[in-house]
Amino acid sequence: MLHNRDGTYYVADIFYGGEFGDSSTIQLVDQSLDADVCSILPKSLVCEEEIADSIFFMSCRVPMTSSLYIDAASCANASFSAYPYFYALFSGQTLNETGFDESCTVEVQVPRPVGLQYSNITGLPRLSISDIHRELLRGYNVSWGCATNVDFSDRNRRVAIAVRTLLGVLCLIIVVVLKFRRRHLCMDDTIEEFLQMQNKFMPIRYSYSEIKRMTESFKNKLGQGGFGSVFKGKLRSGRFVAVKLLELSKSKGQDFINEVGTIGRIHHVNVVQLVGFCVQGSKQALVYDYMPNGSLDKIIFSKEKNINLSWEKIFEIVMGVARGIEYLHRRCDMQILHFDIKPHNILLDENFTPKISDFGLAKLHAIDASIVSLTAARGTLGYMAPELFYKNIGSISHKADVYSFGMLLMEMAGRRRNLDAFAEKSSEIYFPSWIYDRFDRGEDLELEDATESERKMVRKMIIVAFWCIQIKPTDRPSMSKVIEMLEGAVELLEMPIKPFLLTMERSSTDDATESMDRAQCSASDS
Template sequence: MKSWLWCFILLLANHGAQSLNLSCRTTTSCGGNSSDIRFPFTIRGRSSGYQGFPGFDLSCAGRNQTLLHLPNSVNLTLLSIDYESQLVHVKSPDECIARQLRDLDFASSPLKLEGSLPTHTLFECPKLSHITSSLSWVTCLGSTVFALNSGSPLNDVNLVSCTKMYDLQIPFPSKEDQSLRLSWANPRCSRCYKSKEECCALKQGPSLNAEVECSGDATRKRASPLKKGLIAGAVLGSVFIVVLLFVLYRAYRYDRREKEYRHKIEKFLDDYNALKPTRFSYADIKRITSKFGVELGRGAYGTVFKGKLSSEIQVAVKVLTSSSIDNGEDFVNEVGTMARIHHVNVVRLIGFCADGFRRALVYEYLPNDSLQKYISDGKNQTSSLGWKTLQDISLGIAKGIEYLHQGCEQRILHFDIKPHNVLLDQNFNPKISDFGLAKLCAKDQSAISMSTARGTIGYIAPEVFSRNFGNVSYKADVYSFGMLLLEMVGGRKNIDVATTAADGGGEQIYFPEWIYSLFGESREDVRFDLEEAEEEDGKIARKLAIVGLWCIQWNPVDRPPMKLVVQMLEGQGDDLKPPPNPVSSNPGGGVFRMASMVKSKPVQELEIIPEIE
């Protein structure tokens, strides 16, 4: 056993001594005027006499070109290498560095960008009316694409018709200079090349911190017999210590790896349980709600109670009535739908109870109740929130609906967007709730099949009533959101149409038509009852009204998708134009106007809509 160990040590010592005989080969290149390739760079497929470092891979292309390979399959043309300064000058092969920059990930590369890293945002603006000196056009991505520095002012830039493409945290190149300069810190070979010597690796391996030595240093070491003996003894002792440390390290590593595996499994199970709703028993529900001690509200489908999962976590528990769970369709629909949703503007389903004939849903608790609380019977209590808060609430709702339509694997149609189903947290951030009527469909599906109309009177899109207005699609939620916006602006429920004609004749006016009538003849101003409001509040009211009127156009094709609605709400609103009157432009508007003002007729009694074949 001892003889075997000594043979092994001598073998390692001989290998270690040979490793000191540094192999520094002559330079190579791809031919022509291409740069000389030296350590740490290496050309794929060529024997260079040394092992290159990871992240310094090159290859030869046509016309004597050299390509530098970076993470995420990004390939750049090599212009030159400054080994003394440890700099690489590269450009994009297609003369469009902006396209390559999008995929670059310098976190996993030893090469870094030289200089500061400002952020640029790329916009596509087919209808940009004018430009300023702060805009840099990126013609290689299209004639309508420009890059805007994050520090540049936006006062003179009209971005309403623009679409954000992506952000680039790099120094953006000019039209004349489509190149970049990259630097590397390790391995540190600048000392060798400044001394006109070659740089060689003492220790090969994947680490970028491996030791390097100049070829002149290696020559001087070989010239000293004393140093040779010292090195040989050091190598033998080092090898023995390395073997001992290796055995100890393997034992330590094995124990640590086992602990890490157990920790990862436990963390995965915790994360998995956090992503899916928890199933509670009815006894748990009684304990959570303290035997249904605090009632928060009561509706047609159940009663909501306040509860606690712990001393710090409060919840809202909706106990469904027996009439609403006869077939269990709404309950299964809501649990199945909300298990897919994770968004800041959608209420989070924490758990559910399905214990015999008892059904309950456990949600996060939102202390400021629903938006309905702030829209009441013409008293205009929405003004108590402030128009800036109303704008933030409308934008949050729009982002939540956009997520349902585009952010999930399948498109989720809510079909019951209304103030009562918009809850507000302690900071008045809106969260969409109540997915009992929701329906799933593919993102590329232009129309969906429905056997019955669903929703709440006053918010139901016309095509949900009758196919004469078009097929049912995600535009139904856009219509409901538009009616909600008009309620926020008008400060009253749209089904409580108590507004009379301006001539005092006592004729009732359809609520959206009343909103539309507030705009002046020029359609540029809007006359809301904002006696004490500031000019900025009037702009917000005008913007919300215009967006709402666009959303309730009778033809679903004329309604904007929620992505465009979000952009309209995020903009200043100065360039928004009121749409055509959604009532007068519809030949059947009178019929639907009457249906919108009906309060007592339940939605289940509406005419059946045939399935799409």
């Protein structure tokens, strides 16, 4: 038998060449195939390079109507098939030339056996999966040596045959090893190891050329994130996507691993969907569903009347974000802590349904664990929980996301940034402190043209936000409790203690005042 890293082959037959230059070949068959059971997934996977004249076995989200796709559902191996529909597809030179559908993902790629070479099947009736299985069982013919025109004795002939067989096998092993090394040297070792561990990996893997094609060479830039730029793209199916091109000098591959390791394994109406990814040498990209209404910060902080949402729609967005975070914390196989909840990372689809995005700082944790170990603080100033800075306040846990949500909720209720150096009154610079004092005096937030029910809705949002931004993590509710409070009546909610440390509040106010003074000085100097 002949072994390589990906599978085991046995020699079904040896064909010796003639004495006048005829080629000698070995007939090799993949041992993982079963002659009696329709199991068409060989273990000799070829995932990284496209081989001309090969067969792709792929799983698809939806049924394929093209005649190019051969139904292979009866032979699908559940441990390999990511999606419910399974097909075989013959390639010409590259996968892109076959009419490959974006909703499918390649599970296995193998060279065509001799009986299914292009020249052998041209003009024949449409093949079935049974035909393909039968030809795979016949295997591949591999050349292993050359004949000579020397007149051998029987003994010398046997020796020569043995030597040529050994050389042929050694050549085949060298080819396999070189192919394996070339495939893996073009990718960061850490990322490659991570991808190999994702047994139930769902998103589609794209080549860098496909990323360039779908973005028209990165023509339409949507924005700039912490670890790269985001561009608008379009799949062959007509579906619009957002493509984040990662900057390796900043993320060093960790942002890619965080995103794929978290968002790649889940699907929820309030979490942005990862469509696919690209890892090709130094190029890394993530492909998401496109959100036509942009991010939440452009809505709640905008002064333009044409994008001013009603309080009812604002509250729907609040509930959607809360349910998304609660899902990450409690309803996944692993607890996912986001660590960067803020308006900029809440995207809105065509119906203004909120989608939590940007999992570059996320961390996976066991569901039953209450404490998270972090080597450094992570997040965005203004939304980061105080325990990320002050260890004596409490342990880091899912309550850090609760704090961030509270700060976001406060900004949505006030429709302004929590810290505004250009507020009309100095007492209004830090919104949470100012509005707490108003509530403490029995006053409400002044709202123009708001109904009584809308005023109660806003008051409820602010009270819940106060509970979420309590200084001690143990004083904050879980996201499940937050949802319960938001769904309940405002009359049932009690005001918590003022959730600010004096030093922290004074520091925030002083910083804001200094920023305002600098801005005024700059204006007067100009």
